[in-house]
Amino acid sequence: MEQTISFNPATKEEIARYHKNSYKEVLDAIIRAKASSKLWQQIPINKRKKSILKIRKYLVNNYLEVAETISADNGKVLTDAYVAEVLPAIMAVGFYTKYCKKWLKPHIIPGNSMLTFNKCSKVHYQPYGVIGIISPWNYPFSIPFSEVVMALLAGNGVILKCSRDTLVVGHLLEKVIQQADLPDGLFSLINIGGSEAVDAFIEGGIDKIFFTGSVPTGIEIQKKCSDRLIPTVLELGGNDPAIVCNDADLGKAAWGIIWAGFQNSGQSCGGAQRIIVDQQVYDKFCSILNEKVSGLRPGKNVTDDSFEDGEIGFMTNSKQKETVINQVIKSLELGAILNSISPLPEELRVKLFKDQKEEEYMEKVTSSKEDSINFLQSLLKEETNFLPAMVLTEINQQMPIFCEEVFGPAIGIISFDYIEQAIDMANDSRFGLTGSVWSQNIKLANQIAKKLECGVIMINDHLMSHGLANTPWGGYKYSGIGRTHGKAGFMEMTRQKVIIKDKLTFAKKQLWWHPYNQKVWGGLVGAMEFLYSKNIKDKFSGFCKLFKIISRFFEK
Numbered sequence: 001m002e003q004t005i006s007f008n009p010a011t012k013e014e015i016a017r018y019h020k021n022s023y024k025e026v027l028d029a030i031i032r033a034k035a036s037s038k039l040w041q042q043i044p045i046n047k048r049k050k051s052i053l054k055i056r057k058y059l060v061n062n063y064l065e066v067a068e069t070i071s072a073d074n075g076k077v078l079t080d081a082y083v084a085e086v087l088p089a090i091m092a093v094g095f096y097t098k099y100c101k102k103w104l105k106p107h108i109i110p111g112n113s114m115l116t117f118n119k120c121s122k123v124h125y126q127p128y129g130v131i132g133i134i135s136p137w138n139y140p141f142s143i144p145f146s147e148v149v150m151a152l153l154a155g156n157g158v159i160l161k162c163s164r165d166t167l168v169v170g171h172l173l174e175k176v177i178q179q180a181d182l183p184d185g186l187f188s189l190i191n192i193g194g195s196e197a198v199d200a201f202i203e204g205g206i207d208k209i210f211f212t213g214s215v216p217t218g219i220e221i222q223k224k225c226s227d228r229l230i231p232t233v234l235e236l237g238g239n240d241p242a243i244v245c246n247d248a249d250l251g252k253a254a255w256g257i258i259w260a261g262f263q264n265s266g267q268s269c270g271g272a273q274r275i276i277v278d279q280q281v282y283d284k285f286c287s288i289l290n291e292k293v294s295g296l297r298p299g300k301n302v303t304d305d306s307f308e309d310g311e312i313g314f315m316t317n318s319k320q321k322e323t324v325i326n327q328v329i330k331s332l333e334l335g336a337i338l339n340s341i342s343p344l345p346e347e348l349r350v351k352l353f354k355d356q357k358e359e360e361y362m363e364k365v366t367s368s369k370e371d372s373i374n375f376l377q378s379l380l381k382e383e384t385n386f387l388p389a390m391v392l393t394e395i396n397q398q399m400p401i402f403c404e405e406v407f408g409p410a411i412g413i414i415s416f417d418y419i420e421q422a423i424d425m426a427n428d429s430r431f432g433l434t435g436s437v438w439s440q441n442i443k444l445a446n447q448i449a450k451k452l453e454c455g456v457i458m459i460n461d462h463l464m465s466h467g468l469a470n471t472p473w474g475g476y477k478y479s480g481i482g483r484t485h486g487k488a489g490f491m492e493m494t495r496q497k498v499i500i501k502d503k504l505t506f507a508k509k510q511l512w513w514h515p516y517n518q519k520v521w522g523g524l525v526g527a528m529e530f531l532y533s534k535n536i537k538d539k540f541s542g543f544c545k546l547f548k549i550i551s552r553f554f555e556k
Contacts, residue, residue, distance in 0.1 A: 004191055006168045009075030009385045010299075010314045018167050021192045023200055026159070030204035032185030033130045033157030040186050041127050041155030045104060048153055049097045051180040055149070056093035058179040059086065066172060070141050073168035075314035075385060076264045077299035084264060085142040088467035092146045095469040096490060100153045103490055109498075115511075115527045118504050118553075125494040127155030128207035128231075134197060134221075136212045137316050138267040138407075139466075140166035141173055146469065147210050147484060148177060148187065154493035157186045159206065161197040165317050198224055206230065210492075212269075213237075215478050222481070233482030233492050237269040238433030238475060239405045241426035242462055243448060244285055245419075245439035246278040252460065253438040254289045257411070260436070260462035262296065262342075262389045265313050266409035267320070269479075270434040272462045274402055275413040276422050282415040286339065286393060289413075293389050294362060296342035312342055315385040315408060324387060324408030325380050327400040329373055331392055334399050336412065338372035341365060342389035352378055397428055405431065419448060427453045432476030436462035455479065507553040523549030 002020040007013065021029075040048070059066060063086050070081040109121040131151040135144035144160055151158045162170030174189040190197065194213075198221050201209060210233045211221050218234040225232050242260070244253050260272035277285050297310035315321040332338060343349070343358050352375075353361040365375040379387065390410040392401050401412035416422040426435060434456040437445040442459065449457040455475035456465045465471055472488040474480055483489050512524060526545025529538050 004164050004167055006073060006166075008072050009316050010072075012383065012385075015072060016168050016171075018171065018191050021190045023192070023196055026190050026192055026197065026200035027204045029159055029185070029188040029190060030130060030201070030206060033159055033188060034205070036183040036186040037127065037129055037155070037157035040152075040157065040183055043155075045101045045153075048155070049100065051182065052093060052097055052149060052153055054179045054181065055176055056090055058176060059090050059093075063087075063090070066141070066176070069172045070169055071313070073166050074137065074140055075316050076267075077309050077311065077313040079309045080263050080313060081141075084467065085139060085145075088142050088469065089145045091467070092469040092485075093149060096146075096149055096153055099487070100490065103487055104154065104494070114531060118502050118507065118510075119500055120503050121498055121500045124497045124499060125154075125491070126497055127151075127493065128495055130157040130159060130205075130207050131493065132197075132201040132206040132209045133158060133160045134194060134209065134211045134213065135160065135162050135170075137163035137165040138264060138269070140169035142467075143212050145173060145176075146489070148173070150484075150490045151493045152177075152180070152182070152187070154490065156207075156493055159188050159190060159201070161190050161192060161194070164191070167191060195220075202228060202230060208232070208492075210484070211235070218480065233474075233484060234480040235269070235433075235474060235484060236478060236480045237405045237407075238431040238454075238479050239273045239403070239429055240270060240431075240434045240436075240454070240462070241274045241276055241429070241452070242272040242436045242438065243416075243422045243426060244275065244277040244281065245437070245441070245444065245448075246280040247440050248278075248281070248438040249440060249460075250281060250285050250288050254285065254292050256436075256438070256461055258289065258292055258296070258389070260464075261411040262293075262312060262409045263463070265315050265387065266324075266389075266411075267316060267407055268463055269405070269407075270456070270463050270466055272436065273406055273411055274426070274429075275411055276425050277413055277415055278422070279415040279417050282413075286391075286413060289391060290340035293340045293342050293391055296389050298343060298345040298386065298388075312386075312389055312409060315387055318383075318385055320407060321385050321387055322380060324406060324410060325376050327404060327406050327408075328390060328392065328410050329376050331395065331399040331401040331412070332369055332372055332376075335394060335396065336392045336399055336401060337369070337394045338366050338375075338390060339393040339413075340391045342409075344388055345384075345386055348382065348384055348386060351382070397425065403429070419444075423448060423451045427451075430478045433479035434458070434463065434465060434475070436460075453477065455483075504553065509552050509555050511549055511552050513552070520549055520552075 003017045006016040067081040071078045106124045208231045212235040215236045218236040257272045299310035299313040392412040395412040432453045435454040436458045437448045439445040445459045472483040473485040474483040522545045526542040529542025
């Protein structure tokens with residue numbers, strides 16, 4: 001029986017083994033979900049809400065266990081696991097259970113013409129049936145959690161395929177969802193390769209797919225789904241800009257950008273990466289930022305009474321670590337400068353620099369391009385998944401740090417001379433997920449935000465918008481299709497059905513039905529003249545023509 005082995009990214013220790021599902025097992029799971037979803041959608045929304053609220057109760061009572069599991073499986077520090085995953089999940093349940101009934105309530109569409117006064121249109125929102133969710137390893141709990149909750153509340157069944165890098169969290173999520181006492185088969189967690197999962201979803205007749213991950217994989221999923229017109233929601237990534245204006249609170253901007261760029265070891269598609277700073281405050285901002293970065297501690301994840309949690313955790317997998325290092329090295333080779341780094345874990349420091357003190361080795365690795373590259377190449381050879389926070393300056397728009405998604409703890413700073421130049425720089429990307437503007441002039445910040453080609457713009461903050469359950473999340477360009485979160489995200493879990501009926505139930509015929517004749521033609525043209533002509537005489541003439549065919553309502 002084939003298994004998947006899970007390792008702690010920080011210690012490289014094995015922490016669990018899980019059965020790998022076969023293709024047929026996935027197809028069987030879809031069949032069960034389809035059967036259960038037909039029963040689930042018949043359950044009144046108030047009862048569905050009551051079931052889902054049990055999940056929140058469990059999370060509130062077990063938040064530490066959940067955060068510790070996420071930290072151990074993903075590599076992020078414990079506080080990141082709580083703040084960016086557990087707490088948003090708790091808040092999301094409250095928000096969606098509060099508003100789902102209102103959103104799902106059928107509503108009447110007002111009429112738009114006297115000619116169709118007899119028609120009453122009502123929109124109904126119905127579940128798709130079974131939703132397939134393919135989730136990533138960077139936020140292995142919070143990203144799929146909200147999607148699962150929304151799908152279930154809307155009346156759908158769910159098949160969740162989580163990343164093999166964070167299967168422990170996937171099984172934790174399964175345990176959490178089971179607290180809702182759902183019908184058998186309504187929710188299933190599967191462990192199978194991503195391409196196989198998509199093929200099984202399509203063959204099994206999944207009704208909609210939600211995918212969070214890389215651009216190439218998202219495009220491939222979209223192509224496969226297009227053959228059967230299966231709708232998708234894709235959240236694919238970004239290399240987000242942060243514009244720092246000359247009137248910004250530089251200390252606040254530095255802390256906000258540090259958090260958005262380095263929390264979760266920079267493995268955030270909506271994190272700050274391209275820092276675009278007004279030339280007038282460029283040097284001062286860099287100085288403030290460097291000082292704060294040098295104080296970021298490697299994560300320790302201690303949870304006893306002497307709690308001490310650092311800020312920089314471990315990369316989730318070695319492949320991503322290597323990718324980030326190579327992107328930074330390439331940027332340095334093209335002229336960028338490694339301006340500052342955060343401290344290394346003690347064991348790694350001793351291994352690489354022996355008895356050199358923290359300030360000594362940090363100064364050395366940033367003293368020259370050669371020393372910086374040698375340092376990064378040394379990290380590349382180490383088995384550890386740890387990467388320090390890295391700040392690059394003297395960057396340009398052709399470097400990987402600017403034009404690619406750098407999914408790790410590295411940010412680049414570039415200066416601008418005038419606002420329109422900053423906007424052009426920010427928009428010079430194939431991505432458009434999120435961005436931020438840092439200014440004490442909120443009117444100016446709003447004006448800039450409106451010109452940025454991103455799905456979400458924050459003013460004097462960055463990244464945390466993903467934790468706002470009430471706010472739509474999604475991007476422009478190659479950052480994806482559709483929305484998650486908020487009402488917009490919830491309604492992605494439903495499809496509209498419009499039911500139209502006559503107000504005059506006794507009517508035998510519509511004005512425009514067969515048979516056609518000169519009188520019918522004249523009456524319908526008269527309706528247009530009566531409704532839209534600006535000439536009073538034509539209006540009256542049109543009304544008379546229309547009146548002559550009103551009797552059609554009563555003709556057999």
